[in-house]
Amino acid sequence: MGNLFSIISHLLAILCTLRRGLPVIDELDARLIELLSAAPRIGVLEASRRLRVARGTVQARLDRLQARGVITGYGPEIDPAAIGHTVMAFVTLELRQAGGHDQVAERLSRIVEILEAHTITGSGDMLCRVVARTNADLQRVIDAIVDVPGVVRTSTVIALATTVGYRTIPLVRATAAARRG
Numbered sequence: 001m002g003n004l005f006s007i008i009s010h011l012l013a014i015l016c017t018l019r020r021g022l023p024v025i026d027e028l029d030a031r032l033i034e035l036l037s038a039a040p041r042i043g044v045l046e047a048s049r050r051l052r053v054a055r056g057t058v059q060a061r062l063d064r065l066q067a068r069g070v071i072t073g074y075g076p077e078i079d080p081a082a083i084g085h086t087v088m089a090f091v092t093l094e095l096r097q098a099g100g101h102d103q104v105a106e107r108l109s110r111i112v113e114i115l116e117a118h119t120i121t122g123s124g125d126m127l128c129r130v131v132a133r134t135n136a137d138l139q140r141v142i143d144a145i146v147d148v149p150g151v152v153r154t155s156t157v158i159a160l161a162t163t164v165g166y167r168t169i170p171l172v173r174a175t176a177a178a179r180r181g
Helices: 002-019 027-038 044-051 055-067 101-108 135-146 169-180
Strands: 087-095 114-119 126-132 151-159
Touching: 027 044, 027 055, 027 169, 044 055, 087 101, 087 135, 101 114, 101 126, 126 135, 135 151
Parallel strands: none
Antiparallel strands: 087 126, 087 151, 114 126
């Protein structure tokens, strides 16, 4: 019962913060997130030393950030190219409108080369980021996607280079600064 009360309390705190229009992180949260991004294997004690705050403060902030869904994991980041998947592409899917996206998404999740899939607005219904070993292998992946019941057609663009990689730290900094200012 105590855990349920804790979860409800966190959710209410988030809702109150969002209602006031304030970001859900502050300067210390931003510094902690940045530190964890730079040194993901750092311990709570070392983090408290580097941030010059109490160990309990770091632990409480981590717990709160996790409960709010701000920090979603601590796993290693994998470069698909380093394990032989050097081709990256974005595939837009048009879906049959009957049946919904959930069944398609569940079947797409079985194709290991699909790194992520998003329901989107615009001319397509879903956008997938996929990887393959070669262009010929990419054709195999696209064929597997088209074979999923509910997928009507696809449109594919191959990424030539990543000019701005996935990043969140600039957003974290700006969000914390908005709370300050």
